Amino acid sequence: MAKSPENIFKSFDFTSLPEKSLVSLIKRYDLQMKEIKIWEHVLKMGNYKNPILLLDPTTWSDDDFKIIECNIVF
Template structure:
């Protein structure tokens, strides 16, 4: 059986090796700041990974300790800078997630900005019909660049998706209104 004090001590030793430049025998280049050493045995280039992000990954490899909280700012930056279309297509999910936790402040800010400046993209996203009513109200209130008839059409589309039993033929609406 392994001594319960051995694993924490071994993990600490691995972290010390990570921080000690004497035993580095791998060169890994990422971002614009390559991590170099003498006596290279292996050379790996990862130009799309920021040095700070890779440091977090190395700490996991050496010590099996990964703090996802540390990765959040890098993930947010990556999504905002490289995956704008994906954010727009999955706006309802990203928006809700950004407000469920105080960890996603940059995504929240990006979503709020998208609502105020590019409402049309959200109205035209494939998942528009599944957005919550609260978000729909925010969109309606900030529809500055859309004509009211377009906004109305999106509201009807959203309402029909929420209540599939309603008739989708607009002439039926007129009949329903006259009955009321």
């Protein structure tokens, strides 16, 4: 899992992963994936939980960031 996390993040059912499993995966020190890619997937998960938000975080308001924060707080 740590050597090929892309397989998990790119799977179709990634967004249905239990939050506890996602947190465990992200907290691994041996995760062989660039940090920016991990954050992109974390944001994807937060966006999946709030589909009203636009996919591009550069367009988000402060309220949008608060919504995402509530959904990805570990």
